Amino acid sequence: MSLLELKNISKIYGDLHALDNVSLNIEKGEWIAIMGPSGSGKSTMMNIIGCLDRPSTGEVIFDGKDISKESRRRLTELHRDKIGLVFQQFHLINYLNAVENVMVAQYYHSMPDEKEALAALERVGLKDRAKHLPSQLSGGEQQRVCIARALINSPELILADEPTGNLDEANENIVLGIFRQLHKEGTSLIVVTHDPEVGEEAQRIVRLDHGKITSDRKNEGFKG
């Protein structure tokens, strides 16, 4: 069953075609890695999938509905309700502690609930670090807080932009372990990465270059 479908998407900045007539279908519960070199259009595709931006041309079908012409306000509501974002730079608010950073996403979604936020932190193994400020957490821990924040509103899709880009190997494994667990629980995952090892964890690997999809294959080595 299709969760998201990109139909002939292009994103044009002046003379630059950041995405050039791209089509992609993502099934519910699927784990996809989007790979490619810098400037290949990965982040642009992530912004469009994450409802943070609109394509210049083409259609974006989310849950059976074309959202490519929706207003920014509607797109905000959509990514707030359906999508959890994980960033390479974590983007935690530095004056809020770990649990408060998770609760921020609750506050703008519905109502802050500390118990739920603590449960989300427990899920990523950080319940005992709930009252620590980001400056008191390691990079891996900050990324796990970021994942807990992405999970707090039970999104249909987790969209991760280079989630292990700033992590050492041990923390990378922890984060990938969390992704595996989420996938098992049925959450759809799209991971934008240029790291082949991270890409090989996904069920399906899509390669982008110069704004076009150059390959789209199932990962035979996927451990499920």
Next chain:
Amino acid sequence: MFLRMVCGTFYRQWKKMLMIALTVALGASIATAMLNVMLGVGDKINEELKTYGSNITVVPQSESVISKLYELDEDVRYDYLKEESVNELLTIFWANNIVDFAPETDTTVTLDGNEVRLIGSWFNHHLEFIKKGTTYQRDTGLVNLRSWWDIKSGKWLDEQELNGTDYCMVGETLANEKKLSAGDTIRVKGEHGTKELEIVGIFESGDDEDKCIFTTVTAVQELTDTSGLIKKIEVSAITSPDDELAVKAAKNPSLLTGDEYDLWYCTAYVSSICFQIQEAVPEAAASAVRQIADSEGKILEKTELLMSLITLMSLIGATLGISNLVTSGVMERSQELALLKAVGAKNGQITRLVLTETILTAVVGAVAGYFMGYAFAQIIGQTVFNSSIEMNGMVAFIVAVLIVLVTLVGSIPAIRLVLRLRPSEVLHGGH
């Protein structure tokens, strides 16, 4: 969570918030000081100008009318008013704007073989009378109307303290010429008799009055056999600056429409006060000492304009300062604000967050500025007018409204920046 985020901003950007508070405090203090001085300056300037004498004189309307009115003999050639007509000044609509007044009558007397002008007036007269069941009272006289007199020796003639009426004050030029000093007694010969007057004080006025003798009204009336009559009344009144309506009314009040007449009558124009004095004392003609009345109006108008401009400039300055500070604050926090958008915050919610932080800071600054402004107003009051400036409750309200407006207008560029902020550009670094 909202409060936690607001507090977080105060904690993290305290230097910037302090600068915003100081900017607002400066603007609020100048606005408070200027508005307080401006609202009080009318009275202060009028008080100041009143020290330079009367601005209205009341004289008999015409000789023939007066002769008929007082049933004087045909050969009496003087113009007089009844002394008791002075009372009527306290019964007119603008009585409270009349700050001082004094009757005046004069004659030429002989002192040591020389002719000298003897002027009778009130010095610190206590006037009290009952009319239609209402008691009117006022202490008034030359002590206030000639406040610039420099008493060279002796003291002011104190009508309420001295017994009798045969006392006088002598101008310095005359005193030097006749070698007179306070405590001496002089003998003056008038048309209808001779009087011995004790000199209470020697004064310097800086004009022709230095060659005159000032005594009580009664003393002059006795020397001229004009009991109960005076020649004119000097009036010092607080007036509003003349405008087109006042000019039109001054030409002929009967040309005004009903509404114009009511407005003119109920405004303290010098012409409407004169008109009302004439209504109360029909045999008198009241006229403005135009030079002083005009000066008061112009000085008041220009001072208010200057203060308005200073207030406006300070508020514009505060607006620009707030604009720069809030905008740079938002730019510094662009990642944080973009993240809030990325987790679902709407533009309105982020705008509310930024405005709450800014307005809370502005409130702190405004309160501090209000009290600083109070202090500035007192400094201005003491330095310029030698008196304190009363705090006007309306000023607090006006300053509060102005500061809210300044803060909101100053925040507009920052809010536009917030609205233009795209998480896709800030969080991922573009395409």
